[in-house]
Amino acid sequence: MNPMLLRRRSKVILSAGRERQPLEVVATLQKNLDALGFQMSPSLCERVATLSLTQVEAFYKRLIRALREMLGAHRNYAPLYPDFPAQMMRASDAERYWNAYLHYRGQLDRVGEATPRPPRQDVPNWRVLELGTQDEVDALFVALAAARTPYSPEDSADVRWYVAQHRERALSLLPETLPCKENLAVVVAALLADEGTADSRVLALGRHVRTATDVLRIAVALDDGDVSLATPTRFGRYRRPMRRALLNWLEKMPNRLEDLQRWTPRWVRLAERLHPGEHAMRFPGTAADFARLRAGQRLRGFNAQVECALADDDVGTALAVLRARPGELARRLDALARRSHNVQDVVDTFAQVAASVSTPVLLQVMTHFQHRAAPRGLRVFLPKGQVGKLYAIPDRLVPLDADLCAALALCCEQALLARFAALPPLGASYIDPALSRYLVPFSQRSASKALRTLVRGSRVPLSDANTLRMFCWWRNGKSRVDIDLSAAIYGEDVQYIDTVAYYNLATFGAHHSGDIVDAPQGASEFIDIDIDHCRERGIRWIVMCLSSFSGQAYCDLPECFAGWMARTAPDSGEIYEPGTVVDRFDLASDTTFCLPIAFDLVERQALWLDIGLTSTPRFAVNVANNLAGVSLMLRAMSSLPKTTLHTLFDLHVRARGHRVSAPDQAATVFAVDRGITPTDLPRISAEFL
Template identity: 50%
Template sequence: MNQGLFLRRRCKVYVPVGTGGASRAQVASAIREVAAFRCVLSESLIEQIGKLSATELKYWLREIVGVLRRETGAHVHHRPFYPGFPEQVMMTSEAELYLNAVIHYFTLLRLPPTEYSRPAMLEGNFISRVIEPGSVSEFESLLEPLIASRTSLSEEETADVVWFIRKYKSDVFRLLPETVPFREIRAQVGGALFQHVPGDARAEAFLERNVDTATDVLRLAVALNGGDVSLATALTRFTAMKRSTRRLLLRLLDRIPNAAEGVMRHAEQWKRLAEVLHPGDYAGKYPQALAAITAARRNEAPASFGSRVETLLAQRHITTLTPILQSRPGEFARRLDVTLRRATEPESVLDAFEAVATQVSSPVLLQLLAQVRAPRPLPLRAFTPKGAFAKVYGIKDRREPLAPDVLARATRICEDALVSRFASLPPLGRCFIDPALREYRVPLAQRASSKSLRTLVRGSRLPIPDTRFIRLFLWWKNGRERTDIDLSAAFFDANFVFMETVAYYNLKSLGGYHSGDIVDAPDGASEFIDLNLDVLVEKGVRYVVTSINSYTEQPYCDLPECFAGWMARADTASGEVFEPRSVFDRIDIASDTRICLPFVMDLQERGMIWADLGLTSSPRWNNVQNNLSGVSLMLRALVHTPRPDLETLFDLHVRARGERVASPHQAQQVFAPDQGITPFDTNLIRSQFL
């Protein structure tokens, strides 16, 4: 049993059958210990732990508290440069702050611990997580929604899938679905089965069912070599393979029709793979595979689909183009906008698209729907390319305008196709959809998402609790050499105009206070920033962008551990500097970047915008001041980029197979941020609603 996985995915824990004997005082102590992490135990869970012996309760509680500590960031020691933060920073002169920093930079010494009287923390009225008891069968049911997802998995989710396969080995086949809809997940599961269930015929049978294109075979080979199955990053370095593995890959490729065209889509990857596959060794047994790979090596395949489409678009031969696009409905949807703008008769393009719209996947239709619904021109066109980490690019929207009636019809086509698809699913009955769900984004591509306390989708807005103070925090530990990570907060007004920064070079400004710069962390180091929300709003600040910079240029993936988050504090003068019960979000920072922008505070709307983005380049001095152009671009991209929201998704489902009601009390199914199916049920949404 993996209690951490169970708690993270379902907010449930497993309690083994006990021998009894735990006293009421011991149970009460357990409840209080868990409450220190903003969690409460349900009545049924309290009843179950009451049936444990004192020793059994002790070991069960130790495991659960260990999980909660790691989730919130309380598993490490937090000591800021100024031990009396924030009062010590507020009361110290600028000259002394500067002098202390210079001494630290030359000597790496920190200020000695000082006794500060800290009263018990004043707690705000913050909502807690309710932990319920769960069974083994409920725990095992976590695997299927992950594998049945119709969008990519995050690194953490992939690790969960691999854990099940590694732990259950041959027994895992009873938990796997027959087919896997998303191709990247097919490769990840196939690679894990190969590694942890070697020689099992059921693993090969699984691959036979789930590999049907040349790119599927390539992704499987990449997964076996620990590469990026999205095929979006650098070429994978393939290592020598066993003969049985080579035969399997060649056999899978040999049975695919028109394999040569599929191989040419990723010709360079296939050339590298061929060096270890040695297809000539099996020329008589797998001739089609050999022919496809040979064509790639000689560049003999015909012009690719993409090149033909781009040529026809450039020449504006739309009549010739539309039948070609109809052969690949997903590509048609992705290129519908540009095709309509190049067409002299957009209605004929829409007629052609409508004929194949029902064959387009739900995620692609939802993305297209969000685009055609958005006002034109967009304040900013932003792009987040597919890859192992999230980055953003933006340009001015200079597209040719589309007539409102064209956009309206494109909207109807997308909606009708989705409603038609959803109508084949089981009925939902009476449904309540909370309008607040329009602030939460549909979980589409999650491959670049970081591990976090709450499962969030980039661009989603969550309410900030009713509090006056927010405390940002960062913790890291040195890699192979001295590592300096900096926590900063950049302030922007409502027009995205930069106002000020609180950072290592400016410890206090506009109602923000920094705990002091630490430039070496052999045993770990913490930095904090306190934000007085009322003062910031009075000064005209609307957006607070949290920026984390690797000043010494090490990528975060090379560090033993690095994480950040934020706390809601009723009073910064009470409680310890780090209080796990006040932590609302914590995010692991482990991407192959040197600049991370985890979240943004919108003080006017009292919301937190989940960003989880990395900037791809850095100036000579890597700090927030020298990256303001990238920070500003990311901020505008988060605010302005149209993305499909959960209210739209659930409303389409209800139109197809239910009845929308005005109150949750009238409903058989509730969709809301805090009850029923919530935005944090990403596995359920991706497997059952996409």
């Protein structure tokens, strides 16, 4: 079973057999898949029918195991109240209190016994399994290698898995350029990771390594560190061939000393592993630069020149220096426009170099200036790193003239249209209006592994189900682990109303399944949200919160995941019905408090957050002590001005296609449920950014 293709495309690779099974065999297999909400396509059914019974059984076991793990159905769910939610609804406040009291004293594991439940009445959230090919797996790897935005942890794992399985094929499939430096490090490190690293492979990869910082990132990737360089990495020992390869690349780099100075502490630590002095005869320039670095000799580098010019309000000199690095100029446009006495010089200089700025940066700058002139309550920052952090501060920027903002945004738009026009034509193209709710994947560095990977800030429509059932499952590590599932409740203007949590099990049409404080064999908690009841009480927002009450970071747990289901008959079927799971995501960040998702009950949309709060209070790690952060994150993410997929695809169609009003009239379809979809993140990053 190819996990990469199954998870990303809902496809399986299955070789044709030489037999012909009766209809009963295929029907039985499909009946068993029904409970998980999966249907086999006609082509897959036809292929299964050609297998022998032994092959069908082996295929079914591999498939069902993989699908159950994807949905979270591979674990046993036993909440404190085994007849949740009806049992919780019947219990009085006194009964809930007393049951919790006994549970915390270790005198009660479960409240009563589970009673037979009626058969499931919910309609599954159907997903179709298609027949796939090895060529599609190869295409996924090529798209990941050509991506122009940093990998998520899941992307990195898939690249490493593919390279481990198909090392020489991966080398031959590499595109001419690996545009994202962080991704380059992951790919190169994966190709060099085996014990028998060949000189020919090092030589072939050398054309992709162009700066000293590339070499540093590769060394970090070899030690499974943070290739964004946001956090330091503890370097391990390298074999002599690996040391020679890294030093050989360094020797060929221009501006080597300036690059070394940008990350001096990291290079000093890495030099302890590379031993450049031992190879001074072979790599004299590198050895000399490391000696200067240790001696504290410094050059007045590029950034120092820019900062000195800005400190003196000499915008003209700053522009002259920044012209050499258009991407850096684009990132500093706002600061230059605020300081300049002749803003037309800023516009003209940027217009001259905009064609050399990368597509992701142009899109972000365009969106920034499209919203810059209007007053905003908050400025929102999503810093790089391996934890999904978000900073929101009051917007106190000096206002900019609307015409200036429009001119800078137009420079970006014209450069993008000219660039896209040089790409192959799209022909008749359809763009789904719903894509305006999905954001462009500029960076997925800290994105959680999920059933369907989306970009933070994207909005997904809710089904017609009247109950949202959140769930989490975890297991103890080296000590007792207590994970708390909670929901913060807000009104129309994001005013706080109440919380459903272990200390408040029922409120405003929401019910908690009970707090479990120890999970030696695994534990689970649930929260049901009755949408209609909440709307009648003036509730708009429900924010899903997960806190590690016992204080362990999620990355230190052996297993912890969460998600939500859409239920129409919550008392039917099992408490955990995998066929109704809409999203399931792993919790593995280096934090103790996570906000995975928020539900907008008015618009009937799920707002994808995937944020970890890194600062925790002095006392209990629970939602009550983090409400200020929860409220701020909700305000920031619900009003986030970011580039949408609709905007990106519209620019492509304007440049190299023409719009049509229906998907069946189009040669190229951009839509939520067909063609190029919001979950095709590697392809979007490789082909459209």
